[in-house]
Amino acid sequence: MAFRSFSLAALVWLAGVAAPLHAGGQTAASAATAAAPGAINPLYTTPPASLSSEQVASMQQQLLDWPQLGRYRDDNARLRPPTPGEARVVFFGDSITDAWGRAEGTHFFPGKPYVNRGISGQTTAQMLLRFRQDVIALRPAAVVVLAGTNDIAGNTGLASLPMIEDNLRSMTELAQAHRIRVILASVLPVSDYPWHRGLRPAGKVRALNAWLKAYAASNGAIYLDYYDALANAQGGMDPRLASDGVHPTPAGYAVMAPLAQQAIARALAKRQPEKP
Numbered sequence: 001m002a003f004r005s006f007s008l009a010a011l012v013w014l015a016g017v018a019a020p021l022h023a024g025g026q027t028a029a030s031a032a033t034a035a036a037p038g039a040i041n042p043l044y045t046t047p048p049a050s051l052s053s054e055q056v057a058s059m060q061q062q063l064l065d066w067p068q069l070g071r072y073r074d075d076n077a078r079l080r081p082p083t084p085g086e087a088r089v090v091f092f093g094d095s096i097t098d099a100w101g102r103a104e105g106t107h108f109f110p111g112k113p114y115v116n117r118g119i120s121g122q123t124t125a126q127m128l129l130r131f132r133q134d135v136i137a138l139r140p141a142a143v144v145v146l147a148g149t150n151d152i153a154g155n156t157g158l159a160s161l162p163m164i165e166d167n168l169r170s171m172t173e174l175a176q177a178h179r180i181r182v183i184l185a186s187v188l189p190v191s192d193y194p195w196h197r198g199l200r201p202a203g204k205v206r207a208l209n210a211w212l213k214a215y216a217a218s219n220g221a222i223y224l225d226y227y228d229a230l231a232n233a234q235g236g237m238d239p240r241l242a243s244d245g246v247h248p249t250p251a252g253y254a255v256m257a258p259l260a261q262q263a264i265a266r267a268l269a270k271r272q273p274e275k276p
Contacts, residue, residue, distance in 0.1 A: 039154030039199050067129035068119050079115070082139055087268050088113045090135050091260075092127065092171075093146035095120035095247060096188060105250035109257065115140070123151045123159060124167035131171050136178050142267045143175050144224065144260060146185040148208050149246070152201045153193045161204060165211055172221055176273035182221040183263045184212050189227055191236030194244050202235030220273060224263040229255050 043055060082088040089112070091097050097118025101108025108116055117134040119126075124147045135143050145168065151159035168184065175182045186209040191202050209227050216223035230252065232238050236245050241252035248256065 038158040038160055039152065039196060039201075040158050041154050041156070041196070044157055067126045068122065069130050069133055071119055072117055072130075072134050076133065076137060079138060082113065082141075086113050087141040088115060088138065089264055090115045090117050090138055090140045090143045091146070092131070092135055092143055093118040093185075094122045094127075094150050096149075097146055099247060100253055103250075106253045107257075109261070118146075121150060121155055122147070123156045124148060124164050124171075125151070125156060125159070128167045128170055131174055135171075136174065136180070140180055142181040142183060142264060144183040144185055144264070145171055146187075146224075146226075148187045149190060149201075149205070152187075152190075152204050152208070153196050153199065161208055161211070164208060165215070168212070169215065172215075172219060176220065179272045179274075181267040181270055181272065182216075183224050183260075183267050184216045184221050185224040185260075185263075186212060186227040188242075188246070188248070189231035189235055189237050190246050191234045192245060194246065206235065220270075222263050222267045222270075224260060226256050226259060229259060 043051070043059065046055075091100065091108075091114060095118065097116060098120045100106055100118065101116060108114065115138060117138075119130075127145075127147055147168065148164050150156075151164045151167075172182045172184065187205045189202070190205060191200070193199060193201065205227075209225075213223045213225070215221070230237050230241055230248075236242075237248075237252065239245075240249065241255065242248050
């Protein structure tokens with residue numbers, strides 16, 4: 001029983017410390033929603049005695065490699081360096097990126113030197129911890145970052161909008177310090193999460209996207225707007241584009257692909273960021 005309690009407490013602690021606190025004042029985008037209660041995965045607040053052995057085992061497994069550095073470690077070791085003149089692009093994200101080209105009926109930019117480094121379920125805090133291994137070390141010309149929806153869903157604990165913004169800001173600064181062009185993608189529309197119902201996330205998604213757009217414009221990044229092309233009147237996605245309301249169908253990815261390609265072209269046309 002004590003071991004179960006330790007696993008739960010440790011996971012909550014890791015989730016809390018992995019996402020940095022907001023360093024400055026609230027942005028205009030986040031101020032309107034900062035007061036709203038944040039979501040937390042119900043597993044993290046369930047009394048330990050009520051957890052099943054499978055739930056405990058799952059959390060223990062997550063604690064063994066919280067940022068999931070093991071997922072792509074071998075793939076990264078096998079990946080050759082980019083050839084001279086090759087504009088490698090890393091797509092860095094969660095399940096929406098992970099499934100692109102891997103889910104049946106989807107295609108991931110055939111013939112392009114693009115690398116998929118998405119991991120299902122991840123939050124920006126986890127992504128920040130693996131940014132060096134799964135982005136910087138691959139020596140890309142550009143990175144496409146699509147992240148934040150799992151933070152809003154509370155996948156790894158409480159994450160306020162300022163906390164999410166700080167993680168995205170840190171990833172951008174790390175990339176630019178290594179002369180990697182940054183493309184910040186909007187969070188996809190969502191009106192409800194199938195695994196955490198009732199959160200009404202549409203307003204937070206819009207607020208985060210407003211911040212992403214403004215931050216990109218003022219910090220030398222490219223803003224990639226998937227949201228406007230996918231959103232319905234409720235701030236979600238129609239079943240044709242996302243059968244569960246979150247994860248794109250092949251038709252959804254078909255809408256996203258040319259938008260991503262246009263953003264990449266704009267980013268590669270920019271001068272490389274200067275080293276600090």
